[in-house]
Amino acid sequence: MKLFAIAALISVVAVSMAQNAYFTGSLTANDPTWNRPLEDGSALSAVGTLVFYDVQPFYVAAAGTFTFETAAPTPNNYDTFAFIYQNAFNSATPLINYVAGDDDFTGAFTILPGPYTPTNGTGSGGVTPSSQILNVALSAGIQYYAINTTFSNGAVGTYFSGIGGRGAAGGPIDVTLGTLPVPEPASMVALGIGALALLRKRRKA
Numbered sequence: 001m002k003l004f005a006i007a008a009l010i011s012v013v014a015v016s017m018a019q020n021a022y023f024t025g026s027l028t029a030n031d032p033t034w035n036r037p038l039e040d041g042s043a044l045s046a047v048g049t050l051v052f053y054d055v056q057p058f059y060v061a062a063a064g065t066f067t068f069e070t071a072a073p074t075p076n077n078y079d080t081f082a083f084i085y086q087n088a089f090n091s092a093t094p095l096i097n098y099v100a101g102d103d104d105f106t107g108a109f110t111i112l113p114g115p116y117t118p119t120n121g122t123g124s125g126g127v128t129p130s131s132q133i134l135n136v137a138l139s140a141g142i143q144y145y146a147i148n149t150t151f152s153n154g155a156v157g158t159y160f161s162g163i164g165g166r167g168a169a170g171g172p173i174d175v176t177l178g179t180l181p182v183p184e185p186a187s188m189v190a191l192g193i194g195a196l197a198l199l200r201k202r203r204k205a
Contacts, residue, residue: 019172020164022114027052027078027148027156034091036081036149041098048081052156053149055089058163061174063139066165068100069111070148071130076157079104082131083147084138099144103151105132111162138165143180 031052035044060066070082084099109132129151138144148159165173 019174020111020114020162021058021175021177022112022116022160022162023056023177024116024158024160025054025056025148026158027054027150029156032091034094034149037083037094037098037101039081039101039103041083041095041101044094048149048151048153050153051081051150053091053147054159056146056148056161056177057179058144058146058175058177059142059180060138060140060144060165061176062167063137064165064167064173065135066138066163066173066175067111067135068133068146068161068163069109069130070159070161071109071112072157072159073116076159077129078155078157079129079151080131080159081149081151082133082161083149084133084136085145085147086138086142088143089145089147099138100133100136102131102133104129105134107132110134111164112160114160114162116160141180 029052031054033050034053036048036051036053037043038045068082068084070080072078072080081101081103083101085097086099087097089097109130146161146163148161163175165175167173
């Protein structure tokens with residue numbers, strides 16, 4: 001069972017830029033493999049049965065519509081594939097917790113290139129292969145996972161990725177790379193307050 005612990009194997013470099021989040025990494029022969037789903041998450045792929053993948057956890061500050069873009073810069077030019085999962089990601093059960101996916105798109109980037117230059121300026125199926133999950137609804141307080149993978153088995157190379165979003169009023173929403181902060185239990189807070197009060201009492205005595 002390959003749970004999210006596999007993310008510890010990933011070597012990525014993250015960059016914060018305004019409210020968007022950007023990160024880069026490389027798919028290599030040392031990365032784990034999975035049988036990826038189809039773009040719509042309805043079934044497993046019969047082509048991408050043993051593709052490499054990287055996982056980037058992230059969360060958002062408020063509900064809104066978000067876009068996840070990823071590109072393989074020259075000279076890699078492998079056919080990228082992108083997914084978003086929520087709550088948990090387990091590569092052994094890739095149809096569970098699926099949110100959205102995309103193989104190729106044609107058009108101008110809306111989040112990339114960000115801090116990364118040069119990179120592909122447009123997406124085009126198999127020519128300058130890029131992926132764009134466009135305007136997917138995400139909510140605050142939920143752990144999400146951005147998956148970078150490939151269309152075909154054996155493909156490797158560098159990728160540039162960016163995630164950005166806007167709320168109902170049209171303003172940008174912060175995207176943070178990493179795992180959601182764990183709330184401090186109320187009991188621990190009460191214990192800390194009690195210990196502080198006892199310490200003050202002893203000092204007065």
